[in-house]
Each structure stands twice: as structure tokens, then as C-alpha cells.
Amino acid sequence: MKLEKRVNDWIEAYERNGYLNGSILVSANREVLVNKSFGMANLEHSVPNKPDTKFRIGSLTKAFTAIAIFQLHEKKKLRITDCIGKYLMNYPNGEKITIYHCLTSTSGIPNYTSFPDFWSTTMRLPSTLENLIDLLKKQPLDFEPGSRFEYSSSGYTLLTAIIEIVSGMPYSDYIREKICIPLGMYNTGCDNGVKVVPNLASGYSFWEQPIHTAYADLSFPLGAYGLYSTTEDLFIWDKALSSSQLLSREHMDKLFTPNLDSYACGWVVANIVNRKCVHHFGDISGFFSDFLRFIDDQVSIIFLSNINVTPVTYLTRQIAKVMFEEPVSLPEPILPIKIKEPKLFSGLYEKENHFNLDISFNQGRLYVTVPKMYGVLYKFKLVPILHNSVKTVLLTEMIHEQITFHHPAGEIQTIEYIDFHGKKHILSRLKQV
Template sequence: MIVEDRISNWVESYDRNGYLNGSILISYNEEILLNKGFGMANWEHNVPNLPTTKFRIGSLTKSFTAMCIFQLHEKQKLNINDYVGKYLPNYPNGDQITIYHCLTNSSGIPNYTSFPDFWPRTMRLPSTLNQLIDSFKERELDFEPGSKFGYSNSGYTLLTAIIETVSGKSYTDYIQKQICHPLGMYNTGCDDGIKVVPGLASGYSFWEGPIHSPYADMSFPLGAYGLYSTTEDLYIWDKALRSSEMLSKELKQKMFTPNLGSYACGWMIAEMVDRSCVHHYGDISGFSSEVLGFVDDQVTIIFLSNMNVTPVTHLSQEIAKIIFGENVSLPFPAVPIPFANIKYIEGAYLIGNDEDKFLGISVTNEELYLTVPKMYGAMYKFKLVPVSHDAIKTTFVTELISEQVIFYYSPSGEIESVQYIDYYGKRYSVNKKR
């Protein structure tokens, strides 16, 4: 089976169950194999996702910020080895932290999105760039700059301020004039949350059905995670990064060289499917995104989603496996069969022996639902669809994401064991809480 057919078969299997939400672009040998939208850009108005739909891309923004810094380095407006204090004179420890430390997440600056009050409060409040920097600058460093890796949106906030200081332009204007417009990326920009962005998807979470994600004020993400884009624009970006169009070959090599661990400058470099892959993940209030670039193999996979629980990283890697000829499992078709004993299996189920980790099975309007924690510990609730039943076992699949709950029976018909399979394919034995 040729790669196009394998991808088509995979897409069809996932899409018929409603497991793909967002837009996907796949390129192989400079030929686009898939460029398609799935699910809804806006559920309220029944607007579908398209290849031209715009999504907030979260931390994929960091690759653009890194390019801005390297451009300014090439123009001798700054040096990536300069200390940040040269451009931000009043910043504490500014004589220890270099621009390169911030680029490679080795600055030791505490990550403001990890502060206890960020998710419940701070992310909903407007802030200027200076106010945001003030919120973390007096905090003690997590480690000596350059000694460890520590992911930090705060470091990229400093880079944003340096770009504005050195260029004399706002981050938004610099991005547009120096990167987006020269490349023809007219559907990419910085989202301030105030201006209307035509074609921008709404971000969602899920609880029995699509729900609004928690509000995130867009006044301050900027160069850390504040851009929006489309799969098609990011494909233009990918091609520009592979050429010397925007940066000399020498500086581009520096930008893509990991510093500590796998993190380079706005990108991660890692082995994936036994090949070198340039990649990054992004998420922000209802949106999740992943870009995989197998440069040596001329393969690019871009997945932008406006449903925060969509496992874009896992699904992108599954696509990569298909392209490189590896076998992948396909989801069980979500075609419901009759199942009467729904009250019998209702309850809380411990995952292993951990009292703090459990999944819940409940009944609402004669329908079974699975409640389960996902990223950041957030809980989600999905309908359970019975798809197979006999004397030995009953198999349920979830809606929206590809997961299973399987009940195994003893010869007398009692539930003997229960298995939960998450969307990574990881299997867990679960036990009903007594």
C-alpha cells in the first residue's frame, strides 16, 4: 500500500469516530499529501475547520521569537552571548543571564505560567510587558544560568522585551514586517485578544460535549506563546527554515543545535521514529498544536487543534510512523450496540493502587460517561459507546478521543477485571473503589 493510501485509511478511521479536531497538513518530498480541516472551528455557529482556519499556536511562537533574535544578531544589533542586562539595565541578575540562556531555556528564571496563582487568576488579567516582567524578576533563580534546562516562558518574555528595545518596534510589528510579510505569511500574527482576527477558530474543552475553555487574556503572551497561524502559513515557515532565506547557514545551524538535553532555540531536536526530528508543541486555552520536521527525509507534519484534549503530539507521531512504513493501530469503529447493564458498571475505579488517580463511570440520561484526568490534571467527561459484548468481555470506546474501557467477566458473569486503554495505547488495570 502506498503512503498516500495508508494516510487516507488512517484519516478515515479516525475521522469517522470524530477523533480529529483541527487542521492537518502533511508534506512528503515537497508534495502535500494532506491539507484538510476536521471538526468545528466554531460550534456555536456550525463553522467547520478548513485548511485556511487560523489557530492560536501557543509555544510554537517561540520559534519565531528565536528567529527575530538571530536576525538582530546577524544585523549586529545585538549578540546572542550578550547579557540581558545590556538591554534591560534594571533586570536583577542581568549580568549573569545571557540572551542565549533565554533562547535555550537555561536561564534559571522561574516560569511565570507555573506560579500557583497563574491558572486560577493571573492568566485572565491584562498585563503590560513591563508589568509581566515585574511579576517574576525579583524571584530567586531556580538554578545558576547555563547549568540546567528549565522551560521558562519568562525567559522568552525577556527576549520579547529585548526585540522591542533593540528594534524600536513592538513585537507585533517586528514579526509582521521582518518575518510574516516578507515570506507571504499573511494569515499569521500576534493575537492581542482585542482586534478581531477574521477566520480565527474558537478554543474549546470538553465535558459531555464541547465547552468553552477557561478565558486567557492575550495582552501579555506575545513572544512566549501569543501568535496565531494556519497550517498553510506554517508550511511556508517550515520551508523558509530549511533554506537560507531568512538567516545564514552558520547561524541557522547554531539556532538548531541543542544546548542542554534536546532543546535548541525555540525548537526541540530529538530522535523520533529512529530519525532526527525538529519539533515543538504548543497549547493555550483550548488550543493545542504540534509541528514535526524530519529535515533529512523531507517530511513535515503540522497539526493545529482548537479542542484542547486532542492528542496532537501522539497523533502527529502516528502519522510519522505511517509515512516511514511502521505499523500503527486504528481505532475501534464507534458503532454502538445494545447494552443494558449500565448501572452495574457505574462507579469510581482506581488506577492501580493510587488513591489519588481514578476514573469515574457514571450514567446521565441513560448514557454512560467516563470521567478521566488528562494534561495538567484537568478532568474531562466523555460518552462511553458500547461496541462489543459477549460472555467474556464488553468493550466500550470513548467519543472525541480514541480510548477504551474493557470489562472482563468470570464464568459466573461477575466482573473479574477492568482495563482502561488511553489514547497513547497505554493499558491500565483499574479496580472499582469499594
């Protein structure tokens, strides 16, 4: 109960400021400790998130694809050491690239989601698995297969095709019939963007308020990042991965063994909070997810969000600190105050040419525009909580960040920006807006 209270106290501190969106499940000793949801699954219709709300899980999908490949290996329908050319006819360098290279992102095939026109054009257009593979065939290798690690969804696209060829089933059917149904994961499946998925949350981004994300066609992500699930289903998945329900112990151990760097087969194996952790995150079209599995400690943390600005990967690590009794700082309650002439704080602020903060004033409110993941800009409302003759302190809405304006001589000299990681940045004013 003491552990449960610590986690719930942490959740309460973040929830009261509106910093949590989505669903969180925390387990210890294979028992659910916390299972809570926050915010809205659909803002247009005021539908709240619930523990059975479905979220697109992005690259958490890769772990399912890896299990499928190993199942087929175990049934002797393929070998993970096979070259992909055995299954994908006329694939360039197909005699050098193995299935295992694709599983461990060591194939040398460039990651198609990193292509220059992907985010602006390709992701919005309907396609097929065959068309995407034809596109990959035209790309030169980034490096000799097996020589180094470079994260790539492209290899998992090829694995999706190999699963379909070897099993004689569409990828979505294989995952449902060979993994999900046997485990009782009835709220997990492949989202093609056409079929209506009951209880599926909508994904959002943020600019002053939640907004729709850019359209992404879901006809081709499939085994790379095309699944949806719930925290409760992923808890079933978590327990299955610690058993022999899906694979023999020998093959499960192989799947979780890193090849190069810390990447295994659809999982990263690394130290988090000074403990061995098997983990992965995913993001797609407004959804941001993270899954931490501290196998030796029998602790798992699953966080699925449908607002992409929620710093899910940071928050899961904070929860891990709470679970293992490491010190954490909790956000103070937002208690707004009024300040005179807030427009005087607006301006462009710079940190040694690294990045700028644009603080603007609109309709009586201050906002900050700041780059986040992948350099994407987001705009947050600023709430003043302290003001005196030497400094003014404001907090951001939506995420736990703080800006302090220092004005000991009556004029703003510098600002101190503390991001959600707790990192301090000192910025100088370039100009007043």
C-alpha cells in the same frame, strides 16, 4: 501515490469516529501530501474548520521569537552572547543571564506559567510586558544561569522586550514586517485578544461535550506563546527554515543546535520514529498544536487543533509512523449496541493508587471521567460495542480509548482501560455508584 493513500487511510479511520479536530498538513519532499481539516472552527455558528482557518499556536511562537533575535544578531544590533542587563536595566542577575540562556531555557528564571496562581488568577487578568517583567524581577533564580535546562516561557518574555527595545518596533509589528510579509505568510500574526482576527477558530475544552475554556487574557503572551497561524502558513515557514531566506546558514545551524538536553532555540531536537526530528508543541486556551520536521527525510507534519482534548502530539507521531512505513493500529469503526442495565457498570475504579476512573450513568448513558494532560479531568461518553457473558467492551467518544469490563461470574471483577497511547491499565472496583 502509495504514500498519500497510506496517510489518507489513517486519517479516514480516525475521522469516521470523530477523533480528529482542526487542520492537518503533511508534506514530503517539500510538496504538500495531505491538507485537510476536521470539525468546527466555531460551534456556536456552525463554521467548519478549513485549511485557511487560523489557530492560536501557543509555544510554536517561540521559534519566531528566536528567529527575530538571530536576525538582530546578524544585523549586529545585539549579540546572542550579550547579558540581558545590557538591555533590561536593573534586572536582577542581569549581568549573568545571557540572551542565549533565554533562547535555550537555561537562564534559571522560573517559568511564570508554573506559578501557583497563574492558571486560577494571573492568566485571566490584563497585564503589560512591563508588568510581567516586574513580576519576574521579584523571583529568585531556580539555578545558576547556564548550568541546566528547565523549560520556561519567562525567558521568551524577556526576549520579546529586547526585540522591541533593539528594533524600536512593537513585537507584533516586527514579526509581521520582518518575517511574515517577506515570506508571504499573510495569515500569521500576534493575537492580543482585542483586535478581531478574521477566520480565527474558537478554542474549546470538553466535558460530556465541547465546552468553553477558562478565559485567558492575551495582552502579555506575545513572544512566548501569543501568535496565531494556519497550517498552510506554517508550511511556508517550514520551507523558509530550510533555506537562507531568514538567516545565513551559519546562524540557522546555531539556532537548531541543542544547548543542554535536547532544547535548541525555540525547538526540540530529538529522535522520533528512530529519526532525527526538530519539533515543538503548543497549547493555549483550548488550542493544541504540534509541528514535526524530519529535515533529513524532508517530511513535515503540522497539526493545529481547537479542541484541547485532541491528543495532537500522539497523533502526529502516529502519522510519522505511517509516513515511514512503521506499523500502526487503526481504530475500528464505532458500531454501537444496546446493553441491559448499563447503570450496573457505573462506579469508581482504581489502579494501585495511581489514578481513578469514575464511570457514571446519566440519562441512559455511561460516561468516564479521566485525567489527561496536566492532570486536568475530562468526561467522555462511553459507547458499548460488545457484550457477552464474560465481558463488555465500550469505546470513548472524541478520543481513541477503550474500556473492557470483565464479569465472568456475573459480577464485575476488574476493568481493562486502554488509553490513546495503547497502554493498558488494570483497575479494581472501589465502589458501585
